[in-house]
Amino acid sequence: MDVIRVSDPADPRLADYTRLRDVNLRRHLEAEHGLFMAEGDKVIRRAATAGFAPRSFLLTERRAEALDDVVAASGAPLYVVSEETAERVVGFDLHRGALAAYHRKPLPELGEVLAGARGIVVLEDLVDHTNVGAIFRSAAGLGVDAVVLAPRCADPLYRRSVKVSMGAVFTLPYTRLDDWYGGLDTLRDAGFDLMALTPGEGSLPMREAMDRLDADARVGLLLGTEGDGLSSRWLERATSRVHIPMADRDIDSLNVTAAAAIACYELSRFGNVAARDHLG
């Protein structure tokens, strides 16, 4: 195992770990170098299990032992630093004491992600990494088969998304549409009923809309930007518009992660019902 003690926060070998809270810098750096960050023992283990290749590990003394096996199996360099050095490199108190830089894999083809999928989530232009991570966690936990992202949706492999997803971004298949304008037509051509989640007029309660579907339908759940929701283009190209009924006139919608959780829950229920019908 290649253990390298580093005390200079400016050491170029630590460049992957620079200023983790500087979103603009990180976006640029991670895209350019094709890397992403895993933080904390659990998430690092999950990245390893999911078959991602590490570039390096950055651990504080306290943490180095806990990840011994993962580091040893990887062959990647391990940089061991003091808590002070860690803080100066990453820009905040790294109280979990464990970071790893991983190589990204190329995103799969859309056809590969859709093959065999019954229920998928399609995210338009979400901007908040926490929301993207939370939606991946809910989608994976509730049995959604895949996630498809619009070209401008926030990155699921951004550190914050990875962390909030509890590593679900490593295991739930996903890819990105390369065409926003025509993207939904591609999904419809693949046989998906596209349900746009929107509190707007003319939308059906989600459960009612699901009851109208064929038992073997393939369903894509469309979720839009925080605040403004889905674009008019996507609303227009959806197969139907659905909403979660609200009881309180002052609260006209849920936040996107709450709405996504309920919608994925309904989707999993639909999937189960359909599966049971097939069996019977």
Place this chain on the structure above:
Amino acid sequence: MDVIRVSDPADPRLADYTRLRDVNLRRHLEAEHGLFMAEGDKVIRRAATAGFAPRSFLLTERRAEALDDVVAASGAPLYVVSEETAERVVGFDLHRGALAAYHRKPLPELGEVLAGARGIVVLEDLVDHTNVGAIFRSAAGLGVDAVVLAPRCADPLYRRSVKVSMGAVFTLPYTRLDDWYGGLDTLRDAGFDLMALTPGEGSLPMREAMDRLDADARVGLLLGTEGDGLSSRWLERATSRVHIPMADRDIDSLNVTAAAAIACYELSRFGNVAARDHLG
């Protein structure tokens, strides 16, 4: 209307607005002075509509007009500041340009909050203000009647909770138990079936547990701390343990706001079903 232009960030009249991101300072200051912060036009309007009394308003020039009516009707002083002064007082770029300090009201008695309530949410020791706010928004939107907090649960009137709740913390009745240890017994004595949401062993799928309830049951949904969940004391004093079935073995639970959203959704469904039974 009492318009006061202030250019000195250290002006004592702006003391309510000091260092809004300093959680420890703010907790202390807000508790001591019985105040809370509303941020942004929409939330400020909702606080006013809900009958809270403002102590003062802090608006940038650009924003002063948009809240003209609210300020005029209140009789509270309006401090108009430049964006630079605002930033130096509150400690970040106040891009929404609108803050108001409001007086808290005394929390209602538990009996008052529970009167007539069919479905309530009971939060144990949640620490994250964003989560508390999001749960209030979901609970209000989905028709939950009230929220009851354990003594140490994070404050729903903390700025971040208020904001994320979209003002639901102003309209959804809530109070705090003054006894953590015996608190659940008080709720049981009031006739509530207490469902502890927990992924642990021996818990029923939530929907199944709901199906077993009497149609006129009063239900309290118990949600625990981020990470560790409910305490063993509360698990022990619950009427039943329920979970949301997970499809993915690697994801053994949802985050607490996603779980709360789904649980409130099921609760509202149960309420509707029961209501229909009564009608029929």
